[in-house]
Amino acid sequence: MPDANAPKINKGLDGIYVSESKICKVDGLNGKLYYRGYPIDDIAANCSFEEASYLILHGTLPNRGQLDEFSKSLSAERDLPTLVVDVIEDTASEKDPMHVLMSAVSLLPAFDEEADDAGEDANLRKSIRIISKMSSIVAAIGRYRNEGEEYVPPDKSLDHVENFMYMLNGKKPTKQEYDIMRIMFLLQLEHSSNASTFSAMVTGSSLSDIYSAVTSAIGTLKGPLHGEADEMALKMIEAIGNPDNTEKYIEDALAGKQRIMGFGHRIYKTYDPRAKILKKYLLELQEHSAEDVRKLTEIALRAEKMMIDKLGASHGIWPNVDFFAGPLYTAAGIQIDLFTPIFAASRATGWCAHLLEYWKENKLIRPLEYYTGPLDLKYLPIGERQ
Numbered sequence: 001m002p003d004a005n006a007p008k009i010n011k012g013l014d015g016i017y018v019s020e021s022k023i024c025k026v027d028g029l030n031g032k033l034y035y036r037g038y039p040i041d042d043i044a045a046n047c048s049f050e051e052a053s054y055l056i057l058h059g060t061l062p063n064r065g066q067l068d069e070f071s072k073s074l075s076a077e078r079d080l081p082t083l084v085v086d087v088i089e090d091t092a093s094e095k096d097p098m099h100v101l102m103s104a105v106s107l108l109p110a111f112d113e114e115a116d117d118a119g120e121d122a123n124l125r126k127s128i129r130i131i132s133k134m135s136s137i138v139a140a141i142g143r144y145r146n147e148g149e150e151y152v153p154p155d156k157s158l159d160h161v162e163n164f165m166y167m168l169n170g171k172k173p174t175k176q177e178y179d180i181m182r183i184m185f186l187l188q189l190e191h192s193s194n195a196s197t198f199s200a201m202v203t204g205s206s207l208s209d210i211y212s213a214v215t216s217a218i219g220t221l222k223g224p225l226h227g228e229a230d231e232m233a234l235k236m237i238e239a240i241g242n243p244d245n246t247e248k249y250i251e252d253a254l255a256g257k258q259r260i261m262g263f264g265h266r267i268y269k270t271y272d273p274r275a276k277i278l279k280k281y282l283l284e285l286q287e288h289s290a291e292d293v294r295k296l297t298e299i300a301l302r303a304e305k306m307m308i309d310k311l312g313a314s315h316g317i318w319p320n321v322d323f324f325a326g327p328l329y330t331a332a333g334i335q336i337d338l339f340t341p342i343f344a345a346s347r348a349t350g351w352c353a354h355l356l357e358y359w360k361e362n363k364l365i366r367p368l369e370y371y372t373g374p375l376d377l378k379y380l381p382i383g384e385r386q
């Protein structure tokens with residue numbers, strides 16, 4: 001019997017607004033993205049990580065003095081507590097890097113005297129600590145995953161992205177590696193109320209602390225429908241193996257009702273503007289790329305064409321930011337299971353900015369669920385149950 005009182009249920013909170021925000025506008029119909037009002041193409045073309053991170057946190061582009069001060073405060077926070085490095089050393093070679101990242105971040109408040117200070121200034125200082133240290137943690141995870149590699153302490157004279165690559169590889173990045181990673185860090189920095197950001201806000205809305213909120217967000221980002229899609233997309237491209245296998249592989253996968261990772265989006269029903277930037281960049285790199293990257297790119301381009309022909313205009317399923325990320329990361333020498341941790345290290349800025357904004361007018365997030373189970377059942381003592 002249909003329940004006449006049943007409310008309309010918006011599964012996955014699809015189409016539901018939960019707050020107002022001035023941080024990021026995702027225009028899913030027109031395929032546009034703005035950070036604090038600035039189009040993402042301009043951000044990608046011009047900004048350093050520090051500049052974009054300042055913009056997202058503070059709401060305006062920094063002047064020279066503000067940028068210098070912000071950059072200094074970020075670089076000053078790069079060191080990790082010894083215990084955190086020890087935990088990474090003990091776990092990174094065998095455990096899922098996202099689990100290691102989550103554990104390491106959850107340890108940080110134990111070393112922060114301001115951990116439970118809920119004041120706005122303290123939360124901003126903690127945001128800077130989190131943004132800075134998460135990159136150090138991910139680099140340390142990357143080192144300890146490879147046998148014989150040790151932790152490389154930060155070099156505070158380098159900028160955020162350069163230092164990340166230095167801590168990861170023990171040497172400064174080439175210009176190409178730096179450019180790729182700058183773009184990746186910038187494009188993943190913020191994306192409005194996505195699943196992980198909402199997760200951070202749910203935790204934050206109970207007036208829990210910022211470390212707990214960011215730890216929740218990391219757990220949410222880990223899923224293949226969210227942050228892990230970039231890894232899955234590259235695994236698929238690698239599994240296709242030969243460009244001439246691409247069309248049949250996609251055809252078979254769709255016929256078997258599989259989801260093609262790196263395509264589709266809850267908000268974008270057209271080409272994700274971030275994917276456009278990554279594709280353009282990948283094509284520009286093509287002639288300078290190694291053979292393996294050229295092959296991955298060719299497969300990606302053929303898969304993209306096939307997906308757009310089959311599901312683009314007809315179903316609104318287009319490439320998202322995760323699809324071209326894999327070949328680019330490969331060109332920068334990044335191992336596949338670091339993609340999502342790097343995404344997290346970049347998105348830390350967005351998570352913190354949303355928490356700072358939401359706490360200005362906090363309200364506990366507590367949605368409803370419509371109960372459809374039985375009522376007034378009779379309690380049976382355990383001996384009388386079948």
Ligand SMILES: CC(C)(COP(=O)(O)OP(=O)(O)OC[C@H]1O[C@@H](n2cnc3c(N)ncnc32)[C@H](O)[C@@H]1OP(=O)(O)O)[C@@H](O)C(=O)NCCC(=O)NCCS
Nearest residue numbers: 224225226229258259260261262263264265266317320322
């Ligand atoms: C991101 C995603 C979860 C958003 O989807 P959503 O708005 O919740 O929509 P749904 O999951 O309900 O999908 C709607 C329909 O499109 C199909 N679809 C969505 N994404 C698809 C994909 N990548 N490949 C094939 N089919 C897809 C679904 O199978 C579903 O079809 P159906 O109505 O016949 O069952 C979804 O597109 C997806 O799973 N993409 C792959 C993972 C990914 O790349 N995530 C990163 C996002 S940035």
